[in-house]
Amino acid sequence: MRYSGFKVFTEGLFGNKGWKPAWRDPAPKAEYDAIIIGGGGHGLSTAYYLAKNHGLTNIAVLEKGYLGGGNVGRNTTIVRANYFLPGNSEFYSHSLKLWEGLEADLNYNVMHSQRGLINLFHSDGQRDAFARRGNAMVNQGDDAELLDRDGVRALLPYLDFEQTRFPIYGGLLHRRGGTARHDAVAWGYARGADQRGVDLIQNCEVTGIDVENGRVTGVQTTRGAIRAKKVGIVVAGRSSQVAAMAGLRLPIESHILQAFVTEGLKPVIDHVISFGMGHFYISQSDKGGLVFGGDLDFYASYAARGNLPMVEHVMEAGMTLMPMIGRAKVLRSWGGIMDMSPDGSPVIDRTGIDGLYIDCGWNYGGFKAVPASGWCMAHLMATDQPHEVARRFTLNRFATGDLLDEEGTGSQHNLH
């Protein structure tokens, strides 16, 4: 079924009785050409691009819960391409271009809103660093504008510009940055993959990975054994557990990252604002809630809920930046399980076991990467070669020293 304004109109006339489920609910077959473990954003987009770009349609996505129930449904929905390092820069640039054509491509409204992202700076040194980052973004072919204090004031008059600790000097404006409806991204990719013949199998937990003579032959699941010559692990915070089924030990530590949303308010914040010095970022959803988050809780955790010290820190940072939000009531908070890599950059690579591929290490930045991650993982699984824009996301770069340390803080688990 193709979605359109006309379809919405005619369905409205006839009691909305013509809508059908957006995807099938198939039973697993005994064998597929390829299996993707993980029905989140990255797994679903991998399946979609395997089918669309590479013509592989005898494939299955195995999801232990329901589609899009993990990090793709619990993030702060920010989409941007403001990376500095070669290796990251071209990847996120590619991803943003895919975002810009995503709704037409998927025939699905993912509510992609390029409302502009502003990274604030608070000193001369930070301004220089942001000017350099902006130049790197422009050289990559993306957009960046350096705003002085008056420039920021014109866009965001409600900030506290005179705060004593972090007076606002200006900001780096990335106009093509913005937000998207996170669940809709998972649903759109799921529907697109399903329409191309991909089996999306929910409530199907992988319990083992079969390897014979250094080659993957299939997986064991709670719904029986399934054979496949190619298996992709795309399970974010649970990467270590699934990889261990194939005897792999990953450079990943899972951490908790919290986010918050307030009650619905009238439109007040028109952009995405990033206040790096307070580890705070905020935007307003189309429903009116202020969506904001902070830094990691900074210890390994699978609890999907955080601790109060970080809640307090995030609220303090928000009040420092924009005291006007002090009367808003926080509606709920939640935590996601982040697959943190030592250098803060991801992995899309082979594993040393033939036919077994892994896509992990997205840290706290996986949402904006959903299209390009799937695009590149599909390329890797179909051709056995890394995609050009993801060629530096190797699994062994920590051993070789070929790091992608965007923050420049070092290759150590507790630093990113």
Next chain:
Amino acid sequence: MRLTCPLCGERDRREFYYYGSDDYLRRPAEGAPAAAWDDYLHNRDNPAGETRDLWYHEAGCGQWLAVTRNTVTHAVLAVDLVAPVAQKRGRK
């Protein structure tokens, strides 16, 4: 989450700095191959469940602590001083 420091008693999480897995107590010997160092520095079991990791009582006694805890429930099962733990493993 609160940790019970063996020297200071039960204290707020904010007094402690998290370093990482107790893999850091199993430092490779001098001259070990590069792969052993890579494993020591980067690769982790990263368990969902019981784990043991190193914390530093930064705003307290300044001791390194080995904390046995559950990563799914946040229950803290034991807090030991690192020095005796390391000695038991044969490190001076």
